[in-house]
Amino acid sequence: MNTVMTWSVLLGTSVLCYAIKLVGYLVPARWLANERLQRINSLIPVVLLSALVVAQALAMKTHIVLDHRMAGVAAAFAALMARAPFPVVVISAAVTSALVYRWH
Amino acid sequence: MPHVSRRTFRDSLSVALTVGAYGVAFGAAGVAAGFSVLQTSLFSLLAFTGASQFAAVGVVAAGGAGLSAVVAASLLSTRNALYSLQMAPHLQVTGWRRLVAAQITIDESTNVALAQASHGPEAIRHGFWLTGSGVFLFWNIFTVLGALGAKSLGNPAAWGLDAAVPAAFLGLLWPRLRDARVRIIAGVAAVFALVMTPLLPSGTPIIATVIVAVIAGWRE
Numbered sequence: 001m002n003t004v005m006t007w008s009v010l011l012g013t014s015v016l017c018y019a020i021k022l023v024g025y026l027v028p029a030r031w032l033a034n035e036r037l038q039r040i041n042s043l044i045p046v047v048l049l050s051a052l053v054v055a056q057a058l059a060m061k062t063h064i065v066l067d068h069r070m071a072g073v074a075a076a077f078a079a080l081m082a083r084a085p086f087p088v089v090v091i092s093a094a095v096t097s098a099l100v101y102r103w104h
Numbered sequence: 105m106p107h108v109s110r111r112t113f114r115d116s117l118s119v120a121l122t123v124g125a126y127g128v129a130f131g132a133a134g135v136a137a138g139f140s141v142l143q144t145s146l147f148s149l150l151a152f153t154g155a156s157q158f159a160a161v162g163v164v165a166a167g168g169a170g171l172s173a174v175v176a177a178s179l180l181s182t183r184n185a186l187y188s189l190q191m192a193p194h195l196q197v198t199g200w201r202r203l204v205a206a207q208i209t210i211d212e213s214t215n216v217a218l219a220q221a222s223h224g225p226e227a228i229r230h231g232f233w234l235t236g237s238g239v240f241l242f243w244n245i246f247t248v249l250g251a252l253g254a255k256s257l258g259n260p261a262a263w264g265l266d267a268a269v270p271a272a273f274l275g276l277l278w279p280r281l282r283d284a285r286v287r288i289i290a291g292v293a294a295v296f297a298l299v300m301t302p303l304l305p306s307g308t309p310i311i312a313t314v315i316v317a318v319i320a321g322w323r324e
Contacts, residue, residue: 072267
């Protein structure tokens with residue numbers, strides 16, 4: 001990882017995310033009113049967030065690795081099942097993962 | 105801002121504070137992924153859309169290419185275009201106000217604003233501006249704190265930061281999983297991403313799951 005890459009990611013993400021926010025203020029309402037487009041759009045966060053959970057918990061580049069991260073996510077899952085608030089979910093994941101990491 | 109109702113003010117501020125506080129998690133995630141404190145802070149200032157910011161640094165942390173990070177983050181923010189479409193008729197903004205409104209058009213500002221609908225068009229506008237600028241303020245302050253904190257901690261894995269990010273994604277996903285059909289779609293996407301991990305370049309399996317959303321959303 002290098003500085004050029006991190007700056008490119010930062011600026012590329014910022015420009016595109018801003019442009020996307022601006023779209024709705026610039027185009028006529030009917031352009032994005034298509035029902036199919038709205039249905040697909042509402043599912044995009046669902047599939048991306050699921051994929052991100054999997055990638056972050058189990059992937060190391062192009063390998064599947066079962067390690068402390070998965071223990072942390074399992075703790076988060078348990079916390080969510082117990083209806084814990086968001087900060088408790090994140091903290092229990094971090095604590096569990098850190099403990100498994102240190103004892104390995 | 106004249107005559108802001110106490111209710112709108114309270115709704116906006118409570119959302120701004122609680123959501124803004126999660127900026128600590130992003131600040132830590134950014135530094136853990138290898139971004140500098142300055143870059144991590146600029147991320148919140150310029151990109152300012154939480155889940156996408158996490159996605160961008162998350163893909164980089166997982167060893168993905170820069171382009172994959174940018175594409176994943178942008179795809180995750182496409183819902184903001186629909187939010188701005190919803191807000192445009194309520195705000196009726198032009199010129200520089202429109203440019204500012206666009207930057208703070210996110211989940212929270214849109215949802216708080218539209219929740220004020222029963223209190224009239226003024227309340228919708230107040231809810232949007234107060235929540236949007238409030239989240240912006242607190243999100244940025246807490247990002248800097250989180251980034252500085254993570255930098256002083258050192259090895260992110262020793263503090264569980266590498267597990268905190270997927271846990272945060274799971275927390276963001278959770279409320280959407282009440283619907284049985286959405287749960288199945290989320291499960292298919294997770295399995296798809298897992299199967300594709302050894303087959304595709306790092307970072308791209310995440311983007312590839314959009315195909316699952318397209319197929320599932322094509323028909324009612």
